[in-house]
Each structure stands twice: as C-alpha cells, then as structure tokens.
Amino acid sequence: MYHIGMTNRFIARPLSYSQLSSFEWSPDEWYASYILGRREPPNDAMLLGTKIGDSIGTPKSLVPTLTPPGVKEYEMRASLGDIHMVGYADHYCVASKVLHENKTTDKPGKWTQDSVDKHKQLDMYALLLWLQDKTPPHEVEMFLNYIPVERKGVTLRLPAQPVYYQFPTYRTRLQVAQYASYVKKTVKEMDKYIKARKALGGLKYG
Numbered sequence: 001m002y003h004i005g006m007t008n009r010f011i012a013r014p015l016s017y018s019q020l021s022s023f024e025w026s027p028d029e030w031y032a033s034y035i036l037g038r039r040e041p042p043n044d045a046m047l048l049g050t051k052i053g054d055s056i057g058t059p060k061s062l063v064p065t066l067t068p069p070g071v072k073e074y075e076m077r078a079s080l081g082d083i084h085m086v087g088y089a090d091h092y093c094v095a096s097k098v099l100h101e102n103k104t105t106d107k108p109g110k111w112t113q114d115s116v117d118k119h120k121q122l123d124m125y126a127l128l129l130w131l132q133d134k135t136p137p138h139e140v141e142m143f144l145n146y147i148p149v150e151r152k153g154v155t156l157r158l159p160a161q162p163v164y165y166q167f168p169t170y171r172t173r174l175q176v177a178q179y180a181s182y183v184k185k186t187v188k189e190m191d192k193y194i195k196a197r198k199a200l201g202g203l204k205y206g
Contacts, residue, residue: 053104070094071093071094112167
C-alpha cells in the first residue's frame with residue numbers, strides 16, 4: 001500500500017501519461033507542475049497541435065484526408081492497486097478495436113516505426129483498455145498518425161497542403177505487463193521524491 005497522502009493525490013488527479021513522461025524528463029519540473037500546481041503556459045507547438053487535433057474527425061478538420069473511426073477522445077480509467085489512472089485516446093472504435101493517436105511536430109525524423117513501436121503512451125492506452133474493457137492488448141490495432149508542421153520565422157503552422165504519415169503498431173500482453181511494472185516503479189520514485197521535498201519544507205497537502 002502507498003502512504004495515504006500519496007494515494008489521495010491519485011483520487012484527486014489520476015495518473016496520466018503526461019505525468020509519467022514529465023517525471024521521466026525532469027522530476028523538478030514534474031514536482032512544480034503536478035504537485036505545486038505551477039503550470040507553464042502552453043508553447044506554440046502545443047497550441048497548434050491542440051488546434052489540429054481538436055479539428056480531426058470533425059466537419060472542420062484541418063487534415064481532411066485523415067478520418068479515424070470511433071469515438072473522439074475515448075476516455076479510459078483504471079487502477080493498479082492504489083494508482084488510479086486516466087487516458088484519452090484521440091480516437092477509438094470499440095467494435096473494431098482500432099485506436100488512432102495523432103501527433104504533430106516540425107522535427108523530421110522524430111516519428112519512425114521504431115519510435116512508434118516503443119512509444120509509452122500507446123503502452124499505457126493498451127494497459128488501460130485491458131484493465132477497463134478487458135480487451136487483450138494484441139487485439140487492439142493501433143495507428144500513430146504523424147502530421148508534419150512547419151516553422152516560418154517565429155511562426156509554426158500547418159502547410160498549405162497538409163499530409164500525414166501513418167504507422168501501424170500493436171502491443172503484446174508481455175509488453176503491457178512490463179509497462180504496468182514501470183508505472184508502479186515510477187510511482188514509488190515519485191513518492192520518494194515528494195517525501196524528500198517535503199522534508200525540505202517543499203510540500204503541504206492533505
């Protein structure tokens with residue numbers, strides 16, 4: 001069991017992929033953002049990515065050739081013991097078990113078949129679908145849709161003729177079990193970090 005204070009934070013705010021990736025990138029920045037609530041304003045890449053992502057699958061899509069099936073922003077909630085988790089797949093069709101995740105970037109080469117196959121966000125979605133819907137990981141057909149954007153001076157924008165590159169992928173039961181172990185291990189590291197900061201007077205919460 002986790003310390004009750006630690007457990008409570010996942011009730012108030014379930015663990016997300018963003019939290020995990022933030023901690024992996026920088027525990028200091030994760031602590032400031034997710035524990036102290038000092039959120040940085042979104043940068044231009046985040047704003048453009050959100051604008052494009054929100055439009056996909058609607059009549060006003062900015063990438064009209066990309067038409068993923070299923071429910072937009074499909075909600076997934078599940079628990080690993082005391083760790084309450086949440087995720088929102090960009091698109092998921094329950095009937096066909098097809099999941100689409102859309103990504104924008106101005107960095108050519110960021111998304112390859114190898115990076116998609118190792119992308120932990122898709123690991124988490126496979127885990128959540130297994131726990132919430134009892135859908136075996138290998139039955140979920142996943143696609144990551146990479147949408148290139150371009151920078152002109154200081155402005156980030158979608159090209160006049162937007163395109164996307166689609167990478168199919170899937171996860172196995174073993175991969176998802178390994179990811180579940182990673183989540184538990186990372187949460188323990190988060191707890192240790194919080195306690196260390198609390199000892200220095202850096203945290204008060206109920």
